[in-house]
Amino acid sequence: MSITYLEAIREAQAKLLRDDERVFIYGQDVGGTFGGAFKATKGLAKEFPGRVLNTPISEDAIVGTAIGAAMQGMRPIVEMQFADFSSIALNQILNNAGTHHWRTGMPVPITVRLPSGGTKGSGPFHSQSMESIYAHYPGLIVMTPATVEDAYTMLIEAVAIDDPVIYCEHKYLYYHLKADKLPEKGLPTGRARIAREGRDLTIVSYSAMVQESLAAAEELAREGFEVEVVDLRTVKPLDTDTVLASVARTGRLLCVGESFPWGGATAEVIARVTSQGFHLLDAAPQRLNAKDTPIPYHPNLWSAHRPNAQHIATKARALLRE
Amino acid sequence: MLQTAQRSAKSKTKKAAPLHERFLEAFRWMLLARTLEEKLVSLYRGGLITGGVYIGKGQEAISVACGLFLQKGDIFAPLIRDQAGRSAFGEPLLDVTRTYLGSRLGPMRGRDGNIHRGHPRKNELAMISHLGAMISVTVGALLAKRFKGEKNFVGLASIGEGGMQTGSFHEGMNIAAVEQVPLVVVATNNHYAYSTPNDREFACHDLVDRALGYGFEGYSLDGTDLAACLDVIGSAVKRARAGRPPQLVVASVLRLSGHGEHDDASYVTEEIKQQPFARDCLKVAEQTIIDLNLSDAETLAEWRKHAAAQVDEAIASAQKEPAPEGDKEDWCALSTRDLVDSFE
Numbered sequence: 327m328s329i330t331y332l333e334a335i336r337e338a339q340a341k342l343l344r345d346d347e348r349v350f351i352y353g354q355d356v357g358g359t360f361g362g363a364f365k366a367t368k369g370l371a372k373e374f375p376g377r378v379l380n381t382p383i384s385e386d387a388i389v390g391t392a393i394g395a396a397m398q399g400m401r402p403i404v405e406m407q408f409a410d411f412s413s414i415a416l417n418q419i420l421n422n423a424g425t426h427h428w429r430t431g432m433p434v435p436i437t438v439r440l441p442s443g444g445t446k447g448s449g450p451f452h453s454q455s456m457e458s459i460y461a462h463y464p465g466l467i468v469m470t471p472a473t474v475e476d477a478y479t480m481l482i483e484a485v486a487i488d489d490p491v492i493y494c495e496h497k498y499l500y501y502h503l504k505a506d507k508l509p510e511k512g513l514p515t516g517r518a519r520i521a522r523e524g525r526d527l528t529i530v531s532y533s534a535m536v537q538e539s540l541a542a543a544e545e546l547a548r549e550g551f552e553v554e555v556v557d558l559r560t561v562k563p564l565d566t567d568t569v570l571a572s573v574a575r576t577g578r579l580l581c582v583g584e585s586f587p588w589g590g591a592t593a594e595v596i597a598r599v600t601s602q603g604f605h606l607l608d609a610a611p612q613r614l615n616a617k618d619t620p621i622p623y624h625p626n627l628w629s630a631h632r633p634n635a636q637h638i639a640t641k642a643r644a645l646l647r648e
Numbered sequence: 649m650l651q652t653a654q655r656s657a658k659s660k661t662k663k664a665a666p667l668h669e670r671f672l673e674a675f676r677w678m679l680l681a682r683t684l685e686e687k688l689v690s691l692y693r694g695g696l697i698t699g700g701v702y703i704g705k706g707q708e709a710i711s712v713a714c715g716l717f718l719q720k721g722d723i724f725a726p727l728i729r730d731q732a733g734r735s736a737f738g739e740p741l742l743d744v745t746r747t748y749l750g751s752r753l754g755p756m757r758g759r760d761g762n763i764h765r766g767h768p769r770k771n772e773l774a775m776i777s778h779l780g781a782m783i784s785v786t787v788g789a790l791l792a793k794r795f796k797g798e799k800n801f802v803g804l805a806s807i808g809e810g811g812m813q814t815g816s817f818h819e820g821m822n823i824a825a826v827e828q829v830p831l832v833v834v835a836t837n838n839h840y841a842y843s844t845p846n847d848r849e850f851a852c853h854d855l856v857d858r859a860l861g862y863g864f865e866g867y868s869l870d871g872t873d874l875a876a877c878l879d880v881i882g883s884a885v886k887r888a889r890a891g892r893p894p895q896l897v898v899a900s901v902l903r904l905s906g907h908g909e910h911d912d913a914s915y916v917t918e919e920i921k922q923q924p925f926a927r928d929c930l931k932v933a934e935q936t937i938i939d940l941n942l943s944d945a946e947t948l949a950e951w952r953k954h955a956a957a958q959v960d961e962a963i964a965s966a967q968k969e970p971a972p973e974g975d976k977e978d979w980c981a982l983s984t985r986d987l988v989d990s991f992e
Contacts, residue, residue, distance in 0.1 A: 350795065381823065381826075382819070382822055382823055382826055384784075384819035384822060384823055385819075386781070386784065386815065386816045386819045386820075387783075387784035387787070387816070387819035387820050387822070387823040388784075388823070389784075390781060390782075390783070390784025390785045390787070390788060390816070390819075390820060390823075391784045391785070391787050391788035391791060391823060391827075392788055393784075393785050393788055394723075394773075394784065394785040394786055394787060394788020394789035394790070394791070394792065395788040395789065395791050395792040395795070396788070396792075397768050397773075397785070397788070397789055397792075398788075398789045398792030398793060398796070399792060399796070400792045400795060400796075402788075417778050417781060417816065418781060418784070418785075418816075421776050421777075421778055421781070422776055422778075422781055422785065424981070425760075425776070425981075426768075426774070427981065427982065427983050428759055428980075428981045429756060429759050429760045429764070429774060430755065430756070430766060430767075430768050430774050432768045432769060433982070433983035433984075464981035465981035465982065467982070467984075467987055487984055487987070488983045488984055489982045489983055489984050489987070515987060516986070516987050562989055563987050563988065563989035563990070564989055566990065602992070
């Protein structure tokens with residue numbers, strides 16, 4: 327048996343609907359016989375009548391409705407058709423959901439699924455990685471699962487959390503990533519994972535860039551370098567301890583993210599390591615992000631725009647020589 | 649809570665219409681709101697309130713009708729000028745004074761101020777400043793009640809003609825109609841969005857015409873006429889509760905203050921001040937009481953005195969309470985404490 331990252335997301339939602347009557351799914355095209363633009367909710371509307379609901383193209387109102395329902399004790403899962411369109415819902419997510427517990431003492435347990443990141447030919451408006459924007463604002467948890475197992479357990483965990491969770495699922499991983507079976511339980515939320523052990527360099531990454539970093543580490547291993555890869559799993563909270571412990575072992579840090587380069591999760595990791603673990607570093611920490619342009623449509627341009635295993639290996643080699 | 653209105657012998661002998669009790673009750677909430685807000689303005693001008701003061705002067709008749717017909721279990725999403733409605737819905741005066749005066753014991757604990765307060769656990773939603781956003785939140789609360797199998801509930805969301813021009817409002821209205829939730833949206837056209845007059849806000853003939861486009865039932869209302877407010881808004885609540893499509897009421901008044909108390913509203917033209925919708929609803933209601941002999945001057949004076957005493961007491965209590973302190977604050981935006989990020 328083989329389960330894809332996408333199927334894990336579907337299975338997690340099926341389990342949540344089965345186990346918890348407070349759960350419903352709300353989003354564009356998620357219901358009916360269609361089951362979502364990527365089929366992450368395929369068959370669920372039929373299996374759970376009245377609980378997987380199509381909505382108008384109204385990202386603001388979709389999230390607003392989820393917020394109101396959560397205030398009344400429900401556990402809504404919102405599917406944004408593409409992470410990019412969640413920009414329309416920023417106000418509800420950041421200013422309503424994100425502030426509500428702080429302001430009123432009542433948390434808003436919504437889970438917003440963001441099909442994130444680039445795939446070939448998707449262009450500027452169907453490829454974005456929004457995690458750094460959501461992590462910047464208070465009051466939200468931001469998950470970025472990089473494995474089939476995490477895609478499953480972290481989504482179940484997201485719905486159990488009393489606070490709003492932004493769940494960034496990577497579209498490139500939907501079909502590329504497979505596992506033999508789904509686990510009962512994963513690492514605790516907020517704990518990073520050592521995806522590969524090494525002693526020469528730490529690559530800190532998350533989401534699809536973990537897979538690219540692992541491929542780079544494999545390439546570098548053939549050259550005699552032992553690269554450790556840390557998968558953050560959640561970019562907020564950020565598991566600084568695991569990152570520092572890794573840097574303590576390797577003395578070198580490269581952070582890799584698919585989002586735009588200004589600020590963001592990779593910058594945050596470097597800021598923390600330099601301020602809390604400067605003495606652990608044998609070389610200046612480096613980072614690798616997408617280019618500071620909109621995400622291009624053409625595959626030739628797209629593959630040059632986002633970091634891939636080759637880019638990461640090149641950057642890592644330079645850092646290893648320092 | 650308000651005492652029961654003391655009816656004069658005169659009013660008892662008058663052949664009273666059945667709605668008079670409600671009219672008088674509404675009037676007293678309006679009076680309380682006006683008294684409270686006048687006092688808040690004084691405190692603000694005296695430098696005792698930080699931030700801003702935003703009052704509902706001239707809109708009390710509409711607002712009180714918004715709060716008055718809601719029952720336990722109903723959802724109320726008040727907005728900036730809804731003091732009368734909030735009180736009628738059950739918000740204690742102390743919530744208001746604690747929030748404006750920054751008491752640590754208030755519902756917002758100094759974390760948010762003035763009109764952004766709420767009690768979501770008591771179904772009084774805490775508005776955000778981004779207008780239109782609370783429409784869909786109210787829809788969601790109603791949807792949840794339907795999921796949970798509750799019956800006989802409604803939600804009422806307040807908005808102004810300024811907020812009606814946002815994308816969020818449009819999305820909220822549309823999704824309300826798609827979900828067919830029992831929602832009443834009361835839109836008050838007070839003729840200015842801060843300083844911008846209607847002709848730069850929208851170009852349609854009448855805002856109520858939009859109801860049809862959304863799949864709402866729409867009603868117009870003279871917001872200076874308390875009896876009309878009670879009738880039209882009360883009927884809209886009743887229809888929503890009975891399962892009719894969502895209801896839009898568009899009321900017309902003039903904002904009888906600045907946008908906030910920092911604003912002298914010098915842009916409000918003399919011409920508009922002469923319009924029928926520029927009447928002060930509180931004065932109009934009081935005249936109705938006198939004209940119809942619903943009560944007497946002595947009782948009205950007593951109500952005023954009672955309102956002032958309640959307000960003074962709420963202010964005095966809040967003033968004695970501790971302010972929040974930065975070094976004692978729990979700087980934690982999440983309820984799940986073990987998931988709080990550390991920036992040490």
